[in-house]
Amino acid sequence: MTTFPSEARFYAFRLGPKKDLRKSIIEFAEENNIKAGSIVTCVGSLEQFHIRFANQGESEVRIGHFEIVSLTGTFSNTSCHLHISVADQTGQAVGGHLLNENFIYTTAELVVADLSGLEFTRETDATYGYAELVIHSKELKKQ
Numbered sequence: 001m002t003t004f005p006s007e008a009r010f011y012a013f014r015l016g017p018k019k020d021l022r023k024s025i026i027e028f029a030e031e032n033n034i035k036a037g038s039i040v041t042c043v044g045s046l047e048q049f050h051i052r053f054a055n056q057g058e059s060e061v062r063i064g065h066f067e068i069v070s071l072t073g074t075f076s077n078t079s080c081h082l083h084i085s086v087a088d089q090t091g092q093a094v095g096g097h098l099l100n101e102n103f104i105y106t107t108a109e110l111v112v113a114d115l116s117g118l119e120f121t122r123e124t125d126a127t128y129g130y131a132e133l134v135i136h137s138k139e140l141k142k143q
Helices: 021-031 138-142
Strands: 007-015 037-052 059-075 080-087 092-098 103-117 119-125 131-137
Touching: 007 021, 007 092, 021 037, 021 059, 021 080, 021 103, 103 119, 119 138, 131 138
Parallel strands: none
Antiparallel strands: 007 103, 037 059, 037 092, 037 103, 059 080, 080 092, 119 131
16 A cells, blocks of 8 residues: 655635535635545535435435535545435435535535645546546655
8 A cells, every 4th residue: 555645735615505515526626726635524414415325326316404414535626536424304314425416405514625745536447447546646746
């Protein structure tokens, strides 16, 4: 296993009602030229979630009121790999791969890290054929 140290700069921001959670994170990365980002924390609520469950080809959309209990993953100004867990009004939780069309209900409060010494790309891994994370060190690129 190769490890890649990096300095980090943290950003905090809030998304308001009706914003698309995933699209907004990518837009934020584009606007701030983030090449390697990570979700530090996110709390808030959704009025619709759209996720893909583990090892499934189809996704699921549910409409209602859901608490965001976890959001984790990596992103850049060109791609992301994010997982979310949400809970309904009874506390039942569900989670999976975050897709577009996850619409904020009241708020989403995020803290993200810009790993300034790294660059994330996605390349097809021959094992299963998915585009997987490839980490590049900006320091190694300079040499």
